Amino acid sequence: MKIAKAAGAAALAVALLTSASLSSLAQAADWKPRKPVEFVIMAGPGGGADKMARLMQTIVEKHDLSSRPLIPVNKPGGSGAEALVYLKQKTGDDHVIMVTLNSFYTTPLRQAALDVDISTYTPVARMAEDTFLLWVHNDSGITTVDEFVTAAKQQGKEWKMAGTGRAQEDELLTRFLNKTYSLDINYVPFKGGGAVAKQLAGKHVNSTVNNPSEALGFYEAGTVRALASFTPERLPLFPDTPTFKELGVDHSYFMQRSVVGAPGMSPEAAAFYQGVFRKVYESPEWQDYMKKKSLRGDFLTGDALMEYWINGRALHQQMLKDIGDL
Amino acid sequence: MRRAELAMAVVLAVFSCYLMWKSSELPIGWIPDRGPGPGAFPFWLAAGMLACCGWIILRWFRGVGPLVKSEEAYMDRHALTQFLLGAGSLGVMIGLIHVIGVYGSVPLFLIFYMRVLGGHTWLKTGTIAILTPVITFLFFELALKITLPKGFTEPMFYPIYDLVY
Amino acid sequence: MMEILSHLIDGFAIAVQPMNLGLIIFGCALGLFIGAMPGLGSVNGVAILLPMTFLVPPASAIIFLAAIYYGAMYGGAISSIMLGIPGASTAVATTFDGRPLAMQGLADRALVAAATASFVGGTISVILFTMFAPPLADVALAFGAPEEFALMMLAFGTFIGLGGDDIPKTFFSIFIGLVLSAVGLDIVSGEPRLIFGGIPGFMHGVNFLVLAIGIYGIGEMLWTIESSRGKLNVSQATVSVSRILSCLKDLKSTIKSMVMGSFLGYFVGILPAAGATPGSLMSYGVAKTLSKDPDSFGKGNVEGVVAPEAANNAASTGSMLPMLTLGIPGSPTTAILLGGMVIWGLEPGPRLFVDNQDFVWALIASLYAANLFAVLINIAFIPMFIWVLRLPFTMLVPIIFILCVVGGYAPTQDMHDVWLMFGFGVVGYLMRKLDYPMAPAVLAIVLGPLAETSMRQSLLMSHGTFSIFFERPVAGPIMVVAIVLFLLPLIKMIKDRIKKPAEGTDA
Numbered sequence: 002m003k004i005a006k007a008a009g010a011a012a013l014a015v016a017l018l019t020s021a022s023l024s025s026l027a028q029a030a031d032w033k034p035r036k037p038v039e040f041v042i043m044a045g046p047g048g049g050a051d052k053m054a055r056l057m058q059t060i061v062e063k064h065d066l067s068s069r070p071l072i073p074v075n076k077p078g079g080s081g082a083e084a085l086v087y088l089k090q091k092t093g094d095d096h097v098i099m100v101t102l103n104s105f106y107t108t109p110l111r112q113a114a115l116d117v118d119i120s121t122y123t124p125v126a127r128m129a130e131d132t133f134l135l136w137v138h139n140d141s142g143i144t145t146v147d148e149f150v151t152a153a154k155q156q157g158k159e160w161k162m163a164g165t166g167r168a169q170e171d172e173l174l175t176r177f178l179n180k181t182y183s184l185d186i187n188y189v190p191f192k193g194g195g196a197v198a199k200q201l202a203g204k205h206v207n208s209t210v211n212n213p214s215e216a217l218g219f220y221e222a223g224t225v226r227a228l229a230s231f232t233p234e235r236l237p238l239f240p241d242t243p244t245f246k247e248l249g250v251d252h253s254y255f256m257q258r259s260v261v262g263a264p265g266m267s268p269e270a271a272a273f274y275q276g277v278f279r280k281v282y283e284s285p286e287w288q289d290y291m292k293k294k295s296l297r298g299d300f301l302t303g304d305a306l307m308e309y310w311i312n313g314r315a316l317h318q319q320m321l322k323d324i325g326d327l
Numbered sequence: 328m329r330r331a332e333l334a335m336a337v338v339l340a341v342f343s344c345y346l347m348w349k350s351s352e353l354p355i356g357w358i359p360d361r362g363p364g365p366g367a368f369p370f371w372l373a374a375g376m377l378a379c380c381g382w383i384i385l386r387w388f389r390g391v392g393p394l395v396k397s398e399e400a401y402m403d404r405h406a407l408t409q410f411l412l413g414a415g416s417l418g419v420m421i422g423l424i425h426v427i428g429v430y431g432s433v434p435l436f437l438i439f440y441m442r443v444l445g446g447h448t449w450l451k452t453g454t455i456a457i458l459t460p461v462i463t464f465l466f467f468e469l470a471l472k473i474t475l476p477k478g479f480t481e482p483m484f485y486p487i488y489d490l491v492y
Numbered sequence: 493m494m495e496i497l498s499h500l501i502d503g504f505a506i507a508v509q510p511m512n513l514g515l516i517i518f519g520c521a522l523g524l525f526i527g528a529m530p531g532l533g534s535v536n537g538v539a540i541l542l543p544m545t546f547l548v549p550p551a552s553a554i555i556f557l558a559a560i561y562y563g564a565m566y567g568g569a570i571s572s573i574m575l576g577i578p579g580a581s582t583a584v585a586t587t588f589d590g591r592p593l594a595m596q597g598l599a600d601r602a603l604v605a606a607a608t609a610s611f612v613g614g615t616i617s618v619i620l621f622t623m624f625a626p627p628l629a630d631v632a633l634a635f636g637a638p639e640e641f642a643l644m645m646l647a648f649g650t651f652i653g654l655g656g657d658d659i660p661k662t663f664f665s666i667f668i669g670l671v672l673s674a675v676g677l678d679i680v681s682g683e684p685r686l687i688f689g690g691i692p693g694f695m696h697g698v699n700f701l702v703l704a705i706g707i708y709g710i711g712e713m714l715w716t717i718e719s720s721r722g723k724l725n726v727s728q729a730t731v732s733v734s735r736i737l738s739c740l741k742d743l744k745s746t747i748k749s750m751v752m753g754s755f756l757g758y759f760v761g762i763l764p765a766a767g768a769t770p771g772s773l774m775s776y777g778v779a780k781t782l783s784k785d786p787d788s789f790g791k792g793n794v795e796g797v798v799a800p801e802a803a804n805n806a807a808s809t810g811s812m813l814p815m816l817t818l819g820i821p822g823s824p825t826t827a828i829l830l831g832g833m834v835i836w837g838l839e840p841g842p843r844l845f846v847d848n849q850d851f852v853w854a855l856i857a858s859l860y861a862a863n864l865f866a867v868l869i870n871i872a873f874i875p876m877f878i879w880v881l882r883l884p885f886t887m888l889v890p891i892i893f894i895l896c897v898v899g900g901y902a903p904t905q906d907m908h909d910v911w912l913m914f915g916f917g918v919v920g921y922l923m924r925k926l927d928y929p930m931a932p933a934v935l936a937i938v939l940g941p942l943a944e945t946s947m948r949q950s951l952l953m954s955h956g957t958f959s960i961f962f963e964r965p966v967a968g969p970i971m972v973v974a975i976v977l978f979l980l981p982l983i984k985m986i987k988d989r990i991k992k993p994a995e996g997t998d999a
Contacts, residue, residue: 035485036474036488046539069492075904078676079676079692079695080682114690137614189953195827332926346686353683358956365662365681383661393658407717414917435892
C-alpha cells in the first residue's frame with residue numbers, strides 16, 4: 002500500500018519534473034551548481050563503471066562544462082545498495098548525481114528491505130549500453146557456439162564459467178545458456194571484469210561472458226575468441242562474430258551506463274545536468290571511446306530514460322524470477 | 328588489573344556470541360558441491376574468539392597468566408582523567424562536525440586542547456587554530472578535490488568556491 | 493639485450509624532456525606528502541589527480557601519475573615511523589620496528605633506512621621489470637584462485653610468530669581481525685553479511701584504514717598521553733647531515749635483507765590481486781627468520797624497517813607488470829592507472845608492448861628517474877619531519893587527532909567510518925592496556941578477504957573438494973611450504989617443553 006502510494010506520488014513528481022524542465026529551458030539555463038557536485042559511483046575503484054565515470058569527469062573538466070567540479074565518490078557496498086540508499090537520503094539535493102549500471106535494477110529487487118524505488122530517482126542521461134559476448138580460450142579449439150555446446154555438455158558441471166558478482170549480469174546470462182542449451186555450467190563469481198578475463202586467459206575457467214572492453218586486450222593478442230554476441234545485430238568491432246539471434250536464439254542483453262540524480266532534484270538542476278551530459282555524450286572523446294570499446298546506444302534523458310528504466314526493471318524482475326532468485 | 332582482565336574477557340565473550348548469532352543468519356554449514364556457506368567464515372572465527380575468551384577466563388580462575396596477580400589499578404585517577412579528556416574531546420569534536428562542519432569544530436578542538444589543556448599562549452594557539460583549517464582546505468578541497476563535511480556552515484563557503492573554481 | 497638497451501635509451505630521451513622531468517619531481521614531492529598523511533595513500537593521489545592530467549600528452553600524464561605513485565610509496569613509511577600510524581596497508585610491517593626506533597630517538601635512522609631500502613627495492617624491481625616483463629606475465633597468468641589462497645596461507649604462515657607472548661590474546665586478535673574483514677558484501681554468495689541492522693556504512697565493509705588509524709592513531713595516542721604523564725615529547729629526535737651520513741654507512745650490514753626484500757616483494761607484487769601488502773609482510777617474516785638475532789625484531793631493529801620497505805616498493809613496481817602486460821591491475825592504485833591509460837586511448841594488455849613501445853619505455857625510464865628523485869626528495873625532507881616530532885606534546889596530539897579524523901573520512905567520504913574509527917581507537921586503547929596485541933588484527937583484516945574469497949572460489953571450482961589446493965603444480969608446493977611454516981612454532985614449542993618442563997605453563 003505504502004509502496005504503491007509512494008510510486009504514484011513519485012510518478013507524478015517525475016511527470017511534473019520532466020514537463021517543467023522542458024517548458025522552462027530558458028529559466029533552467031540560469032541554474033548552476035553552487036558547490037562541488039558529488040559524483041557517486043555505484044562500484045569500486047578500477048571497475049568498468051568507475052573507469053567510465055572518471056572518463057566523464059575528465060571530459061567535463063576538459064571542456065569546462067560545469068562551473069563546479071564533479072567529485073567522484075566510490076560507494077561499492079552491497080552491490081550498489083549503499084549508493085542507492087545514500088541517494089535516497091539525499092532526496093531533494095541538487096548537488097548529488099550517480100553513475101549507475103544494471104545493479105540499479107537488480108539490487109532493489111533482490112534486497113527489498115532497502116525500500117528503494119528507482120522510479121523516484123531523477124533521470125539525467127543514459128550515456129551508453131555495454132554489450133556482452135561469449136568467450137572461450139583460443140587453445141580450446143572451439144570456434145562455434147555448437148562446438149561450445151557439445152564440449153560443455155560433455156563436461157557437465159566440470160565446465161566452469163567465470164563472471165562478476167552473484168545474480169548479476171554475467172550469472173543471468175550463464176543461467177540463460179544453461180536453460181537454452183540444457184547445460185550444467187558451474188558459475189564462479191570474481192571481483193571484477195578484469196579478474197574474470199584473466200581467469201579465462203590463464204585457463205582457470207572454460208568460458209566467460211565478458212564485455213568487449215574487458216576482454217579486448219586478450220582478444221587482440223589472440224588469446225581468447227568470441228563465439229557469439231548477445232546483441233540484435235553484429236558488432237562493428239567483431240564483424241565475423243555471429244549474434245545469438247542469427248543462431249536462432251533471440252536473446253539480447255545490455256549493460257546500461259547511465260547517470261541518475263537524487264530523488265526530488267529540482268527541475269532546474271536536472272535540466273542543467275541533462276545539458277552537461279548531453280555535451281559529454283556529443284564530445285569527440287566520448288564518441289571515440291564508445292567506438293573503441295564497442296559500446297552502443299543513443300543518448301536518452303527525461304521521460305524516455307524513465308520509461309527505459311521501468312522496462313529494464315520489469316525485464317530483470319522476470320529474469321530473476323526465472324532463475325529462482327526472487 | 329586482575330578484575331579488568333576478567334571483565335574484558337567476559338565482555339569480549341559476549342561480543343563473540345553476538346557475532347556468532349549475527350553470522351548464523353546466513354548458512355553456516357557446508358553446502359554440498361559449493362563449499363562453506365556465506366556465514367561459515369565469520370561464524371567459526373567468532374567461535375574462535377569465544378574459545379580464546381574462554382581460555383583467558385579459565386586460566387584466570389586457575390590463577391595463572393600474566394595479569395592475574397597484578398594488583399596495579401587498571402585505570403588510576405590520572406589515567407581516567409587523561410582518557411576522558413582525550414577521548415571525550417575527540418568524540419565531541421567528531422560530533423560537532425555533523426553540526427558546524429570540519430572547519431568549525433577543528434579550531435574549537437585546537438583551542439580547547441592547546442589553550443585549556445596545554446596552556447600555550449593565545450598567539451600560538453590562535454595561529455595554529457587558524458592555519459590548520461586553511462591548510463586543510465587548500466590541501467583536501469583544492470588540491471585533492473575531497474570535500475569535507477561542513478554542516479550548516481555550507482553556504483558560507485559559496486563565495487570561497489566562486490573565488491577558487 | 494641490446495634491443496632492450498636501445499629502447500631504454502629512447503625512453504630516457506622522453507623522460508628527461510624538461511616538462512616530463514619537472515612532472516617527475518613535482519609528482520614525487522606531492523606523492524610524498526599524500527603518502528605521509530594517515531588515511532591517504534597512492535590510491536587517493538592517483539585517482540584524484542587523474543583529471544588534471546588531460547592538460548599534458550598521455551606519456552607525460554602517466555609519468556606524472558607513476559611519480560605520484562612512487563612518492564606515495566616512499567611517504568607511507570614516514571607516518572609509520574614517526575607517528576606509528578601506517579598510512580596504507582603496505583606500510584603496516586614498517587611500523588613494527590620503525591616506531592620503536594623513533595621512540596628511542598632514532599627516527600632519522602629509521603627514515604634514512606626506509607628511504608634507502610625503498611630506493612634499492614625500486615631499482616632492483618625496475619631492472620627486473622625491464623629485462624623480464626613478458627615471461628613474468630605468464631607467471632602472473634598461471635595464478636588462479638587456488639594459487640592465491642596458497643599464497644595467502646604462506647603470508648599467514650610467515651607472520652604467525654609476530655604476535656605478542658600471550659597466546660590466547662594473540663589468537664583473539666587474529667580472529668577478530670578476520671571477522672571484521674567479513675563485514676560487508678560477500679562476493680561469492682552476493683549476500684550482505686554482518687551489516688548490523690542494515691546500516692549502510694557497513695555495506696562497504698570495515699576498511700583496513702579505519703581499523704589501523706583507529707588503533708594506531710587514536711588508541712596508541714591515548715596510551716601515550718596516559719603513560720607520558722604530560723611531560724614527554726612523542727620522541728626526542730635530532731638530525732644533522734653527519735648523522736644522516738653515518739646512518740647510510742650503517743646500512744651496509746642490512747644489504748642482504750634489502751635485496752631479499754626486493755626480490756620477494758617483486759615476485760609477490762606481480763601476482764594479480766596480491767599487491768604489496770602480503771609482499772612486505774612476508775619479507776619482514778623472512779628477514780626475522782634469517783636474522784642472527786630474531787628477538788631484536790619488533791624492538792627497533794633496522795633490518796625490520798629495511799626488509800618490508802624494500803619489498804613494498806619492489807611490489808609496487810611489480811604490480812605494474814600485470815597491469816601493463818595483461819590489463820589486470822595488481823593493486824587498487826594500478827587499477828586507477830589502468831583507467832587513466834584507457835582514458836588516453838591506450839590499450840593495456842598483451843599488445844601494449846608491441847603497439848605502444850614509446851609509451852612503455854618512457855614509463856619504464858620514468859620509473860628509474862622517479863625512484864631516484866623520490867629518494868633524494870625524501871632524504872631532503874627528513875629534517876623537516878624530525879622538526880615536527882619535536883613540537884610540544886599538547887600541540888602534536890590535537891594535530892594528529894585531526895589528521896586521523898580527516899584521514900579516516902577521506903577514503904570513503906562517510907562520517908560512519910570516522911565514528912567507527914573512534915570506536916576502534918577507544919576499544920583498542922582499553923584492550924591495549926591489558927596487553928592484547930593489535931598488529932595481528934590489523935594484518936588479518938587485510939589478508940582475510942583475499943584468503944576467504946579465493947578459498948571459496950576454488951571450492952566452487954572443485955565442487956567442494958580440498959584436493960584442488962594440492963593437485964595443481966603451482967598451488968601444491970606453496971601450500972606445503974605454508975603448512976610447514978604453520979607447524980614450525982608448534983614443533984618448537986613441543987621441543988621447548990620437553991627440554992625444560994619445569995617452566996611456566998602459559999608463557
